[in-house]
Amino acid sequence: MHHFYYRDSELYVEDVPVLSLVKEYGTPLYIYSAQTIIDHYTRFETLLEPLDHLICYAVKANSNLWILKLLANQGSGFDLVSGGELYRVLRAGGDPKKCTFAGVGKTRSEIEEALRVGIYSFIVESEEELLTIDAIAKKLSIQAPVAFRINPDVQAATHAKITTGSEVNKFGIAFSQVSELFDKCSKLDGVFLKGIQIHIGSQIQQVEPFLQAIQKVLPLVEKARQKYGAEFLDIGGGIGIVYEQAIESGREDWWKERKESLTLAQYVESILPLVKPLGMRLLVEPGRVLVGNAGILVSQVLYVKKGGAKKFIIVDAAMNDLVRPAFYDAYHQIIPLREQLDPRMEVVDVVGPVCESSDCFAIDRLLPKVQAGEYLAIFSTGAYGFSMASNYNSRLKPAEVMVSGKTVKLIRKRESYQDLVALEEELT
Numbered sequence: 001m002h003h004f005y006y007r008d009s010e011l012y013v014e015d016v017p018v019l020s021l022v023k024e025y026g027t028p029l030y031i032y033s034a035q036t037i038i039d040h041y042t043r044f045e046t047l048l049e050p051l052d053h054l055i056c057y058a059v060k061a062n063s064n065l066w067i068l069k070l071l072a073n074q075g076s077g078f079d080l081v082s083g084g085e086l087y088r089v090l091r092a093g094g095d096p097k098k099c100t101f102a103g104v105g106k107t108r109s110e111i112e113e114a115l116r117v118g119i120y121s122f123i124v125e126s127e128e129e130l131l132t133i134d135a136i137a138k139k140l141s142i143q144a145p146v147a148f149r150i151n152p153d154v155q156a157a158t159h160a161k162i163t164t165g166s167e168v169n170k171f172g173i174a175f176s177q178v179s180e181l182f183d184k185c186s187k188l189d190g191v192f193l194k195g196i197q198i199h200i201g202s203q204i205q206q207v208e209p210f211l212q213a214i215q216k217v218l219p220l221v222e223k224a225r226q227k228y229g230a231e232f233l234d235i236g237g238g239i240g241i242v243y244e245q246a247i248e249s250g251r252e253d254w255w256k257e258r259k260e261s262l263t264l265a266q267y268v269e270s271i272l273p274l275v276k277p278l279g280m281r282l283l284v285e286p287g288r289v290l291v292g293n294a295g296i297l298v299s300q301v302l303y304v305k306k307g308g309a310k311k312f313i314i315v316d317a318a319m320n321d322l323v324r325p326a327f328y329d330a331y332h333q334i335i336p337l338r339e340q341l342d343p344r345m346e347v348v349d350v351v352g353p354v355c356e357s358s359d360c361f362a363i364d365r366l367l368p369k370v371q372a373g374e375y376l377a378i379f380s381t382g383a384y385g386f387s388m389a390s391n392y393n394s395r396l397k398p399a400e401v402m403v404s405g406k407t408v409k410l411i412r413k414r415e416s417y418q419d420l421v422a423l424e425e426e427l428t
Ligand code: LLP
Pocket: 058, 060, 061, 079, 102, 162, 164, 199, 201, 202, 203, 236, 237, 238, 239, 285, 286, 287, 288, 289, 324, 328, 383, 384
């Protein structure tokens, strides 16, 4: 669910008309609903209450400092994959003792920094990495907490570019090599085995692949606990969200009847019987499910163009602002800010100004007829939207605002041309 809805034919975010934000801050504009994020976090937290647990929000989904701060204030931990993410979390007031650090290519300086601030655990993805962490920890005269990421070799039934738990993926330690590495690890003085982690992919809409992966690693988790004293099992993130029909028109309470393919409740109810008997601490690393439906990207229609074979709605946002449709053929619902209750519909492509044919937000989409100057909201862009934005075509990254009730906060200014060149040397 989320807090975007039509009231008197105007799109609202919480208690604020979206049009008023657009008038104030311009377009393209990312808008987030704080309450939606809090609702999702609280719901997950409550469901996990029967277990000792820690939610580590996957920072990569949306790494704006204000969103990190919002989640830190709720008590969230963080799943990191770079020194930059660690820096952001610390800046936002996050607790390093609630941070895991994953990724196949941690650099020595990233490892050292994470050790110095005392993160909860490294998520180790290879033997060489384990040896590197061991060496650095010894140099600092500390023992580093490590968890093995096991590649369970299961298919996650999602887009090929976001599956991570199959043996052809670069992630995790191959299932067959784990036992031997447990042994090696136990002989190293600079590290101790604190946990086991799996993460099989993203935008997964059935519970079965999660269960399959957990079931597959359970014997190794038991061994890690009994023989090596591991204390936590981290089952990663990956819970999918609804992109189609992210909003319905005509009603404020539309979301009460919205079908979700995999609810947090279903997810937790299914995994609990498997993980509870372990008596270990459970970690989860949700990204998309916390913030995905909490954001929209608003864009203005620049031109309507009748091409040779198609009609194009050319908007002022582009693939540099939101790359998911171009990159993964991802579907995002698009609706006008002003609801047309009896709309004349037409089939169009919604495209941006970037010089690539893949710069599109929708292809052959049935949309209400719109004209230049009107605004469109692209839904469910709170996750992997701004965090994947770039300056391609020397376009300025959009502004971001967060709404909480009636309160509006500009949480990132629109970039300027000066920002664009600030890190390049003065021309002489
Ligand atoms: N933990 C690990 C180790 C991950 O690699 C990821 C996401 C997550 C947690 C969070 O997954 P989530 O709960 O958000 O599904 N850019 C793609 C998604 C890439 C996901 C990468 N890893 C997209 O826009 O669909």
